[in-house]
Amino acid sequence: MIKLFRSQPPTSLDKASVATLTAEYIATGNSVWNRQSIKKFLLKYSNNKCAYCEENISTTSNYMEVEHFLPKVPYSHLVVEWNNLLPSCKRCNASKGTYDPAVHGVIINPADTYPQRHLYFSNLTLRYRDDVGERMIRACNLNSTDRLFLVRSELHAAMHHSLERTRSDMKAFLAGDTSFEKEQMIVRSVASMLKSAGHERPYAAFLATSLLSDPTYLWLRGELEKTGLWNKLDYLEQSAKSVELAP
Structure with a gap:
């Protein structure tokens, strides 16, 4: 995991569009974030990598998912809020699931925090400096043996x-x-x-x-x-x- 420097949101997420898409999600449950215009900008500022494990997610075999740092439930008002979106591989997104930092404990948002403060490598293993790093590793299974x-x-x-x-x-x-x-x-x-x-x-x-x-x-x-x-x-x-x- 490395520090990401979040870009400005795409024009498709202007204030009016965010309000419209959010209302649609609340009313229908549609995946309103699953749009190419959003994914394109997320991939650009992450250099085509998963925000958590750094796997290349720009290929067909490594499919990118839009990850909500604060989960869709109960944060339905943030489902297309640019500062809440991260590019993720399917496996990290699935591992993190509905993890809520406000409930389960603070973890690293690499677009806001330098991972070096909480994590380090020793040989092949990602290790933690503090509780934040430990929770981060567990939340996304960042020492997955089979991957x-x-x-x-x-x-x-x-x-x-x-x-x-x-x-x-x-x-x-x-x-x-x-x-x-x-x-x-x-x-x-x-x-x-x-x-x-x-x-x-x-x-x-x-x-x-x-x-x-x-x-x-x-x-x-x-x-x-x-x-x-x-x-x-x-x-x-x-x-x-x-x-x-x-x-």
């Missing part, structure tokens, strides 16, 4: 492979293979790993945390600094750090 643990394991394995390959290239570079091609291969590889942990990428918080704390990455960073090749990568690391959920 998120598997994804994190695969991502970590791929990253480890890239790091080991790049370390071998760096060792060859330090041993005398200082060709332009070898130099660029190393820089591009580290840049690619950092980009994969950028805020717009799926599972950015996990990837950023795993990468930035990895001993091989830290060694590579140190060697790149010594050889004067780090400067062009610093801005990418800063982007990754902004979403890192470090202990």
Whole structure:
């Protein structure tokens, strides 16, 4: 989970439209929020990711649902209130269900709160710093063994492979293979790993945390600094750090 920066509401949710749609929901129970104009704007400000688990939800197989942070019952007056809507994958939305922060305890709305204040990663596990983080993990089942643990394991394995390959290239570079091609291969590889942990990428918080704390990455960073090749990568690391959920 990363901090989201909520955009202005779509023009389809002007004051009059909100009143009309809300009245329709109260009268009929229709899913008045299930509109492409609303979904499009939600996906845009979340970079096509679930607000909770960061799964890509812009594809047909990963269907996006409009999630109501405060549940439709008893908050029927907020069913199309922009500040109450979040993009969610089907599984997180189903897990959270009718969870009411006012009744069951405060959880994280990533469009309002920095998750780093309440959550951190340790290996493949999302852990909590306080009661807010604990409730958040439970509400959306953010350590699901059949889904998120598997994804994190695969991502970590791929990253480890890239790091080991790049370390071998760096060792060859330090041993005398200082060709332009070898130099660029190393820089591009580290840049690619950092980009994969950028805020717009799926599972950015996990990837950023795993990468930035990895001993091989830290060694590579140190060697790149010594050889004067780090400067062009610093801005990418800063982007990754902004979403890192470090202990």
